[in-house]
Amino acid sequence: MTQSDITPTVLLTGPTRGIGRAMLHRLLTHPAQPRLVLLARDRGSLDEAVAAARAAGADARGILLDLADLDSVRSALEKVAALVRSGEVATIDAALLNAGGQFLDRRHVSAQGHELTFAINVVAQHAVLQGLVPLLSPTGHVVLAGSSTHRGKRQSFGLVPDPFWQEPAELAIPDDTPPGTFRAERERGGVAYATSKLALVTLSHPWATRLGSTGRRLNVYDPGLVAGTGLVRGMPAYMDWVWRNVMPAMAVLPGATTPRGTARHAVALALGERHRDRHDAYIEIGRETRAEAVTFDAGRQSRLWAWLQDATGTVGHPDIPMVDRELPEGDGGMPGESTHHPIGQR
Numbered sequence: 001m002t003q004s005d006i007t008p009t010v011l012l013t014g015p016t017r018g019i020g021r022a023m024l025h026r027l028l029t030h031p032a033q034p035r036l037v038l039l040a041r042d043r044g045s046l047d048e049a050v051a052a053a054r055a056a057g058a059d060a061r062g063i064l065l066d067l068a069d070l071d072s073v074r075s076a077l078e079k080v081a082a083l084v085r086s087g088e089v090a091t092i093d094a095a096l097l098n099a100g101g102q103f104l105d106r107r108h109v110s111a112q113g114h115e116l117t118f119a120i121n122v123v124a125q126h127a128v129l130q131g132l133v134p135l136l137s138p139t140g141h142v143v144l145a146g147s148s149t150h151r152g153k154r155q156s157f158g159l160v161p162d163p164f165w166q167e168p169a170e171l172a173i174p175d176d177t178p179p180g181t182f183r184a185e186r187e188r189g190g191v192a193y194a195t196s197k198l199a200l201v202t203l204s205h206p207w208a209t210r211l212g213s214t215g216r217r218l219n220v221y222d223p224g225l226v227a228g229t230g231l232v233r234g235m236p237a238y239m240d241w242v243w244r245n246v247m248p249a250m251a252v253l254p255g256a257t258t259p260r261g262t263a264r265h266a267v268a269l270a271l272g273e274r275h276r277d278r279h280d281a282y283i284e285i286g287r288e289t290r291a292e293a294v295t296f297d298a299g300r301q302s303r304l305w306a307w308l309q310d311a312t313g314t315v316g317h318p319d320i321p322m323v324d325r326e327l328p329e330g331d332g333g334m335p336g337e338s339t340h341h342p343i344g345q346r
């Protein structure tokens with residue numbers, strides 16, 4: 001896509017705060033003047049984001065999406081599909097799947113009963129991808145939200161514990177042990193977050209294979225440490241104060257940055273201004289690195305994919321076209337899987 005002669009259509013999840021809000025602002029000041037499809041869970045915040053985009057002169061649509069509920073994911077994708085089919089919105093050139101969550105324990109559950117960190121950061125992302133793929137332009141590009149936490153505590157400023165890989169069915173089960181100390185609960189919440197990002201990066205590779213076979217691209221963008229966002233909500237007041245008022249000063253350190261700085265790199269990646277030939281790559285604050293070797297483990301990928309196909313298949317979505325139509329014969333997904341099931345096509 002050249003920015004001068006094409007108006008790209010960009011889909012962004014989580015434009016309401018933190019890094020996503022900075023991405024929205026960057027898109028609004030971008031010379032390509034992209035058309036925007038904004039997805040958020042809160043009606044008031046979504047309306048504000050759409051109003052801000054329109055006030056800046058953008059052609060913007062807003063669609064409600066709660067990643068904690070696969071029915072909401074289905075409904076949102078139906079709405080995006082309807083906009084694309086009616087021609088109101090062109091097929092998606094770039095999808096910035098930024099929205100994600102972190103919690104102070106592992107006790108929250110999604111509408112479908114999955115542990116909420118895993119549900120939002122992995123299950124729902126898979127469901128969004130299932131519905132989105134048929135709506136991508138022929139050169140469409142998907143960017144997933146990675147995190148250095150997938151590498152472990154030492155690589156993420158020591159702020160989040162190491163991930164702990166388990167089979168997907170176990171990762172999806174919320175903690176039902178007797179409540180522990182605040183510290184113990186928070187540790188489990190941190191492990192869940194790091195592990196969800198490890199799972200998302202693991203999942204990115206089979207998705208990249210699928211998209212690559214149709215000429216599309218998928219990359220993971222790691223924003224670096226971006227303190228001051230809403231990511232660590234629910235912390236005790238003093239911790240929240242430090243996160244918002246003291247830790248943003250860490251933006252000068254390697255591996256850390258500001259919402260604005262990271263948004264600039266993410267948008268450049270999404271629109272193909274930078275890393276234009278990259279596919280299945282891991283881009284960290286604008287610099288290509290490499291996802292952890294363990295994310296390329298074929299067994300993990302295969303088991304995660306199979307579990308997610310089952311979990312998201314319960315959503316039910318007859319209207320979203322089968323992505324299989326656009327894939328070469330015989331590309332049914334992960335090894336051992338003969339049929340690909342977009343949401344609802346079981």
Ligand SMILES: NC(=O)c1ccc[n+]([C@@H]2O[C@H](COP(=O)([O-])OP(=O)(O)OC[C@H]3O[C@@H](n4cnc5c(N)ncnc54)[C@H](OP(=O)(O)O)[C@@H]3O)[C@@H](O)[C@H]2O)c1
Nearest residue numbers: 014016018019066067068099100145147225226229230231
């Ligand atoms: N900040 C960091 O240091 C850092 C580092 C690495 C990766 N990341 C990743 O970057 C992304 C953005 O994080 P952030 O720091 O900007 O956090 P944030 O300020 O909390 O923003 C998260 C965004 O996701 C949305 N969201 C959360 N749960 C949702 C749900 N159930 N359904 C729909 N939208 C939902 C939020 O919407 P509401 O406004 O409605 O809450 C918000 O717009 C996340 O994927 C995060 O994991 C962040």
